[in-house]
Amino acid sequence: DQQVKQNSPSxxxxxxxxxxxxxxxxxxxxxxFLWYKKYPAEGPTFLISISSIKDKNEDGRFxxxxxxxxxxxxxxxxxxxxxxxAVYFCAASSSTSGTYKYIFGTGxxxxxxx
Amino acid sequence: xxxxxxxxxxxxxxxxxxxxxxCDPISEHNRLYWYRQTLGQGPEFLTYFQNEAQxxxxxxxxxxxxxERPKGSFSTLEIQRTEQGDSAMYLCASxxxxxxxxxxxxxxxxxRLSIL
Numbered sequence: 001d002q003q004v005k006q007n008s009p010s011x012x013x014x015x016x017x018x019x020x021x022x023x024x025x026x027x028x029x030x031x032x033f034l035w036y037k038k039y040p041a042e043g044p045t046f047l048i049s050i051s052s053i054k055d056k057n058e059d060g061r062f063x064x065x066x067x068x069x070x071x072x073x074x075x076x077x078x079x080x081x082x083x084x085x086a087v088y089f090c091a092a093s094s095s096t097s098g099t100y101k102y103i104f105g106t107g108x109x110x111x112x113x114x
Numbered sequence: 115x116x117x118x119x120x121x122x123x124x125x126x127x128x129x130x131x132x133x134x135x136x137c138d139p140i141s142e143h144n145r146l147y148w149y150r151q152t153l154g155q156g157p158e159f160l161t162y163f164q165n166e167a168q169x170x171x172x173x174x175x176x177x178x179x180x181x182e183r184p185k186g187s188f189s190t191l192e193i194q195r196t197e198q199g200d201s202a203m204y205l206c207a208s209x210x211x212x213x214x215x216x217x218x219x220x221x222x223x224x225x226r227l228s229i230l
Contacts, residue, residue: 004156032216043118043205043221044157051216089156095216099170100209101147102219104156 003027004092006105014113019077021108023090026071030092034102035064035075038087047088048075080112116140118222120206126228127196134192135225139208146189147219148181149205150174157205163189193227201229 005024013019021035031052036044050057050064050073057064063076077084087109091102119138127133139146144165149157160179162170165186175181178197183189193200203226207219 034218036221041223043120043207043223046218046220049216049218091156093216099162099164100145100216100219101159101162101170102149102157104158106154106156 002106003030004090004103004105006088006090006108008108009106010109010111012111012113013080015082016079019075019080019084019110019112021075021077021088021090021110023073023075023105024071025073025092025103027092027094027103028071029094029096030103031095032093032100033064033066033073034091034093035062036089036091037084038089038107044089077110080110082112082114085110085112118206118208118220120204120222120225122225123223124226124228126230128230129196129198131196132192132194133196133227134190135204135206135227137189137191137206137208137222138187139189139206140220143208143210143220144186145209145211145217145219146183147207147209148189148191149207149221151203151205151224152201160191160204196227196229198229201227203227 034049035047087107146163148160151157163183203224207221209217209219
C-alpha cells in the first residue's frame with residue numbers, strides 16, 4: 001500500500017528552465033509535507049516543507065504547491081541549475097500519529113542539462 | 115550545528131553475524147528516527163525515540179532488530195543473525211519538537227550494510 005507516490009522515475013530539464021516534480025498521496029490524515037534532495041552516497045537533505053493549512057510555500061528557487069482536494073503536491077525549481085541534478089523524494093506525515101514519522105515516495109531522478 | 119553523524123559508513127559482514135550501528139543526532143534534538151532504504155525505494159520508517167523512550171517500532175523491525183537511545187543522546191541499532199535481506203542503507207534522522215510539532219527531520223549520511 002503505497003501511500004505516497006512519485007509516478008515519474010526520472011526527469012530531464014534544460015538549464016535555466018523550470019523543473020516540476022510531482023507527488024500524490026492517498027492518506028487524508030497527512031498534514032505536513034516535505035521535499036528532500038539526495039545525492040549519491042549522502043543522506044537526504046531537507047529542501048522545503050508545507051503544512052496542510054497552506055497551499056504554497058516558497059524558498060528562493062524552490063516552491064512547493066499543495067492541492068489537498070486532489071491529494072497532490074508539486075515542487076517547482078526555477079531556474080534549474082546543473083547542481084540540482086539529484087534524486088528528489090517527497091515525504092508526508094500526520095500529526096495524529098504522535099511520532100511525526102515520514103512516509104516517503106520512491107523518488108524522481110532529476111537531470112539538469114547544461 | 116555539526117549535523118547528524120552515523121558510524122560506520124559502510125559495514126560488510128557474513129550472514130549470521132551481529133552488527134551494530136551508531137547515530138549521533140544534532141545535539142538539541144529530542145526526536146530520533148531510524149529508517150531503512152533499499153535500491154529504488156524511498157526510506158522506510160523503522161523506529162522512533164523521543165528522548166530516551168522508544169515510542170514506536172515498525173512491523174519491519176523483526177525481533178532480530180533492537181534499538182536503544184540511552185540518556186536520550188546517541189542511538190544504536192543492532193541487527194542479530196543478519197540475513198541477506200538485511201542489506202540496505204540504514205539512515206538516522208533527528209528533529210526538535212517545535213511549537214507546532216511538525217519540524218523537518220535532518221538525516222545523516224547513513225550506514226550501508228552489505229551481507230555476504
